[in-house]
Amino acid sequence: MDHYTRIQLAIHYLEQHLQEEFDIRATAAVAGFSAFHFQRLFQAITGFTVLEYVRRRRLSEAARHLRESEHGILDVALAWGYQSQEAFTRAFAGHWGMTPARFRKMQEEPCSLKSQSVIDFNDYRSRLGGDMYMRAPRLLTLNPIRIIGYEYMTNLNNDQHYSEIPGFYQEFGASQKFMDIPERSRPDLAYGVACRFTDDGGFSFIVGEESGAADGQNLKPGFTWIELPGGLYAEFTVEGSGQDIRKMIYGSWLPQSGYERREGPDFEVTDVWKSTPQQLDMKIYIPLK
Structure with missing residues (x-):
């Protein structure tokens, strides 16, 4: 099993535990890497950290939750790992450019580019194979x-x-x-x-x-x-x-x-x-x- 497939297994694990406290050791173990090496590989391949990916995924799912449910903002905040509505509002506004209350009232998402979908490392496998040439060691x-x-x-x-x-x-x-x-x-x-x-x-x-x-x-x-x-x-x-x-x-x-x-x-x-x-x-x- 190659590195990309192993990291994809870890992504699947993250999705299953996205609403739980982030555990880098457990996530890396699914891929068969140490926590540090998993983070280094992930960051080198994607250009951003595992923690940043988890943050983006949670805020994207929280936005969908706001759209598709009538749950209160505090309930949504707690569901996606935030300890208070204030902390959630700050993080949400920093990512989406507006408060959760205003976001919920809008007819369409302000910018689909801010929404983080589930990452697919098969895309990176095909892309990096041609784009990143380097002399063999x-x-x-x-x-x-x-x-x-x-x-x-x-x-x-x-x-x-x-x-x-x-x-x-x-x-x-x-x-x-x-x-x-x-x-x-x-x-x-x-x-x-x-x-x-x-x-x-x-x-x-x-x-x-x-x-x-x-x-x-x-x-x-x-x-x-x-x-x-x-x-x-x-x-x-x-x-x-x-x-x-x-x-x-x-x-x-x-x-x-x-x-x-x-x-x-x-x-x-x-x-x-x-x-x-x-x-x-x-x-x-x-x-x-």
Whole structure:
């Protein structure tokens, strides 16, 4: 069963539980993914988060409920997961551009584009197959690598990580944090490691270098160590300036590759001596099985 079909099973589960409290772990489990990986795949393929999709679906169904029933606005609010009529009215007006009371009085919906239908990942399968071309990765087996670096926190939601991660590198270099890494063994290579994922989309991004230190003891505040597991990886080469290809990796290549992403961190490696502001020399590694 491919990634698109598995995610569609999760969509079916969401529809069955749309009026219940949103449970990302249970939803992801239906597709056979971890909560974080499910969110990452969903966002890369669709362009918006699972939580945003659930919010849109609930507001769309609440609007239909208002149209097709005589239930009071508070009853509709409670039925679709809002704790008060005031909270529902704010969310509804933010999405539809008018209050529930005014919406109910209108003869037609103000804008059908705001209505979120049940998503069909079969459409994405056919569309992404042709629209998202990328160079095939190199598959290789790596030995374990010990990294010591500075730990930053970011989040998938609202593409926060895409805007923040370049700043992490800049701050790491400008503050010369690399000088606090003991036993630097490859000072020409800067690592960025995405790890310690949480169910709400949060994760750590460690900027650091390879280290020969025997353990992670006596590190300065904010520093941490991680061992990148050995095994099979897909190696993607980044071309151009500031190009982030992870959306294409997770949105197009991985679902169609026949491989599964195994547990463990993604990481990227930049050759700091070969890179310039105009041209990165970076490779991205995704663990596979």
